[in-house]
Amino acid sequence: MQKTLRAKRASFSAIEEDHGYAARRLDYGPGALNEEPKRRYHILLMAPAILTLAAITIYPFFWLIYMSLHKVSVARSDRWVGLDNYARLFGDVKYTDGWLLLVKYSALCLTLEILIGVVLAVILNGSRFEKVLVTVFLMPMMMSPVVAGLVWYYLYNGTFGWYHWLFQSIGILGETSILADIDTAMWGLVIVDVWQWTPLITLITLAGLKRVPQDQLEANMVDGAGSLRNFFTVSLPNIYPFLLIAILLRFMDNFRFIDHILVLTGGGPGNATRILPVYLFDVSFQFFKLGRGAAIAFTLLIVTIVLGLILVRIFDDPKKQVASGEAGETTDD
Amino acid sequence: MVAISIENVWKYYGETVAVQDLNLECRDGEFVCVLGPSGCGKSSTMRMLAGLEHISAGQILFGDKRINELAPKDRDIAMVFENYALYPHKTVAENMANPLRMAGVDKATVTKKVLDAAKLLEIDHLLDRKPVELSGGQKQRVAIGRVIVRQPAVYLFDEPIAHLDAKLRARMRTELKHLQQHQGVTTVYVTHDQLEALSMADRIAVMHDGVLQQFGTPAEIYSNPVNTWVAGFVGEPTMNLILTEVATEADRPKLTHKGFTIDLDGQLGEAALRGNEKALRFGIRPENLKVSLERSPGAIEGTVYTRQLLGSDLLVEVETGNDHFRVRTSPAFEGEVDRPCYISYDLGHAHLFSAETGQSIV
Numbered sequence: 001m002q003k004t005l006r007a008k009r010a011s012f013s014a015i016e017e018d019h020g021y022a023a024r025r026l027d028y029g030p031g032a033l034n035e036e037p038k039r040r041y042h043i044l045l046m047a048p049a050i051l052t053l054a055a056i057t058i059y060p061f062f063w064l065i066y067m068s069l070h071k072v073s074v075a076r077s078d079r080w081v082g083l084d085n086y087a088r089l090f091g092d093v094k095y096t097d098g099w100l101l102l103v104k105y106s107a108l109c110l111t112l113e114i115l116i117g118v119v120l121a122v123i124l125n126g127s128r129f130e131k132v133l134v135t136v137f138l139m140p141m142m143m144s145p146v147v148a149g150l151v152w153y154y155l156y157n158g159t160f161g162w163y164h165w166l167f168q169s170i171g172i173l174g175e176t177s178i179l180a181d182i183d184t185a186m187w188g189l190v191i192v193d194v195w196q197w198t199p200l201i202t203l204i205t206l207a208g209l210k211r212v213p214q215d216q217l218e219a220n221m222v223d224g225a226g227s228l229r230n231f232f233t234v235s236l237p238n239i240y241p242f243l244l245i246a247i248l249l250r251f252m253d254n255f256r257f258i259d260h261i262l263v264l265t266g267g268g269p270g271n272a273t274r275i276l277p278v279y280l281f282d283v284s285f286q287f288f289k290l291g292r293g294a295a296i297a298f299t300l301l302i303v304t305i306v307l308g309l310i311l312v313r314i315f316d317d318p319k320k321q322v323a324s325g326e327a328g329e330t331t332d333d
Numbered sequence: 334m335v336a337i338s339i340e341n342v343w344k345y346y347g348e349t350v351a352v353q354d355l356n357l358e359c360r361d362g363e364f365v366c367v368l369g370p371s372g373c374g375k376s377s378t379m380r381m382l383a384g385l386e387h388i389s390a391g392q393i394l395f396g397d398k399r400i401n402e403l404a405p406k407d408r409d410i411a412m413v414f415e416n417y418a419l420y421p422h423k424t425v426a427e428n429m430a431n432p433l434r435m436a437g438v439d440k441a442t443v444t445k446k447v448l449d450a451a452k453l454l455e456i457d458h459l460l461d462r463k464p465v466e467l468s469g470g471q472k473q474r475v476a477i478g479r480v481i482v483r484q485p486a487v488y489l490f491d492e493p494i495a496h497l498d499a500k501l502r503a504r505m506r507t508e509l510k511h512l513q514q515h516q517g518v519t520t521v522y523v524t525h526d527q528l529e530a531l532s533m534a535d536r537i538a539v540m541h542d543g544v545l546q547q548f549g550t551p552a553e554i555y556s557n558p559v560n561t562w563v564a565g566f567v568g569e570p571t572m573n574l575i576l577t578e579v580a581t582e583a584d585r586p587k588l589t590h591k592g593f594t595i596d597l598d599g600q601l602g603e604a605a606l607r608g609n610e611k612a613l614r615f616g617i618r619p620e621n622l623k624v625s626l627e628r629s630p631g632a633i634e635g636t637v638y639t640r641q642l643l644g645s646d647l648l649v650e651v652e653t654g655n656d657h658f659r660v661r662t663s664p665a666f667e668g669e670v671d672r673p674c675y676i677s678y679d680l681g682h683a684h685l686f687s688a689e690t691g692q693s694i695v
């Protein structure tokens with residue numbers, strides 16, 4: 001069976017094998033292999049970096065675990081409590097709600113940022129004013145998150161906030177500020193995050209779009225694709241790895257950056273915006289329950305790492321990239 | 334399946350003229366090669382045909398239909414790109430199915446057509462692979478497969494086999510030619526390789542600096558080049574083009590050169606006198622010259638400059654009066670470098686070009 005198949009294809013493969021496409025197997029080898037040069041000094045060269053890394057990341061990591069297993073107090077010495085800190089988290093409504101709010105917040109931010117970011121990038125790509133506009137769009141990113149929070153705090157202000165007045169005029173809001181209402185406060189935060197970080201997505205996507213091979217776009221056009229279809233079948237699969245990096249960065253940031261939340265709502269009104277990192281901040285640095293805070297931080301860290309690894313795994317898997325390309329096609333069909 | 338007419342087409346990139354007042358007619362089902370060096374405007378022409386480039390002036394017709402304003406997808410064309418332009422995230426089968434899926438053909442038909450095309454190109458065992466797993470020759474066949482899965486009105490080939498190695502290129506020339514004749518689809522094929530053009534085309538359009546130099550069958554282009562540029566570009570080894578002066582001796586025209594004199598008669602003689610030109614280029618292909626170590630009447634005397642073996646033939650360069658003649662001869666020729674030798678020629682194969690304009694005067 002194998003032989004007939006091979007014979008059938010002989011005409012083409014014969015040519016290619018002649019040209020060394022197929023590796024040839026030898027049934028003999030050299031008498032002895034030459035010794036490869038040894039490079040011992042590379043350990044020395046890497047040592048400073050490894051030591052610094054250990055000091056700033058590995059040591060705090062283990063210290064975090066240590067704290068999470070103790071009742072930590074400034075006045076008295078630490079007391080071993082075993083997994084008590086963790087056990088108590090399960091009964092803590094604020095902790096479980098914190099997770100739900102964090103997932104909601106992160107999902108909203110990511111979806112909006114990716115959608116708006118990609119659309120902006122597509123519009124900007126090849127536009128005459130691309131350079132100027134990119135610089136303008138980048139401005140929010142240059143701002144420190146706390147400053148951004150303060151700026152929006154004034155814009156949202158119920159008495160003199162310009163955006164508040166705008167929202168009110170369109171009829172979206174009543175007298176209360178967007179941040180003061182339990183139903184809208186989360187949106188207030190999402191808008192700030194989207195405002196500040198969509199440019200990052202745009203920038204990364206734009207870099208991806210620059211690398212979409214022109215000939216593939218043209219081939220697809222000749223194959224019969226319009227511009228929208230061209231985007232979904234050629235551009236999107238090509239920028240897919242870039243988008244994954246953007247998602248990875250943004251989701252980890254959402255799990256860490258709470259500067260603007262602390263400035264704008266501090267978790268309120270009520271607990272409407274007390275996403276897990278904010279709650280962690282409260283427990284550790286408002287109530288100084290460092291042990292419990294460390295336990296929360298550790299669970300947060302583990303989830304972040306696991307999610308990150310999953311994303312990286314998808315990123316490395318070429319089969320998933322095809323799946324994304326196909327998904328793009330079906331939405332367009 | 335449609336005739337193509339390119340009428341007074343110009344292409345500008347800013348101030349630069351890429352194509353200048355181009356007029357071409359391709360008959361229905363014809364295989365036309367656009368031949369020229371890089372930067373001659375051949376790719377611009379192809380891209381205007383495909384709708385990837387705006388036509389600055391003039392118009393292109395497919396049959397009676399003006400296509401200037403049509404998007405590529407509405408032109409009913411299929412194109413093979415120089416770099417194959419395969420979609421890296423799709424398998425070979427998906428790559429080949431793309432034009433059909435764009436046209437909304439149902440799944441069963443798509444699968445069948447892709448399989449048929451793959452069998453024809455002998456790539457049916459590769460259908461599940463990604464382009465990165467393919468060799469250059471295989472990629473190229475997939476690109477062709479993507480083109481032949483449907484029956485478009487026009488095939489456009491943009492140097493499709495330029496990146497293959499010589500042996501595979503020779504094989505693909507045969508395959509493409511056979512395929513085109515089999516399917517009878519009007520084909521425009523852009524190439525810089527004169528051998529490809531000569532071996533495949535029904536007619537060749539030779540372009541240089543954005544201007545069409547000559548349009549004719551391969552035989553016409555090869556044996557009756559209209560100017561020195563076409564004469565020099567087509568044919569390998571290149572035609573000998575030697576600058577000579579025109580003189581008359583007893584009313585008989587002749588060409589004089591430091592190293593030799595050629596007596597002209599008949600048609601060539603009349604042509605040489607007609608234009609009253611002082612200098613002419615004497616053109617003759619290497620295979621129409623004979624070299625020998627023995628003196629014969631009328632032969633050009635020179636010394637052997639180099640010997641290059643071309644496989645079945647030997648290319649001898651003979652130096653005479655600061656100029657070199659290339660002669661294609663049998664490897665049995667015994668002349669060693671620096672030895673005197675004698676070139677005889679048949680004026681029936683000779684060409685005369687104006688030294689000033691480069692145009693053929695015969």
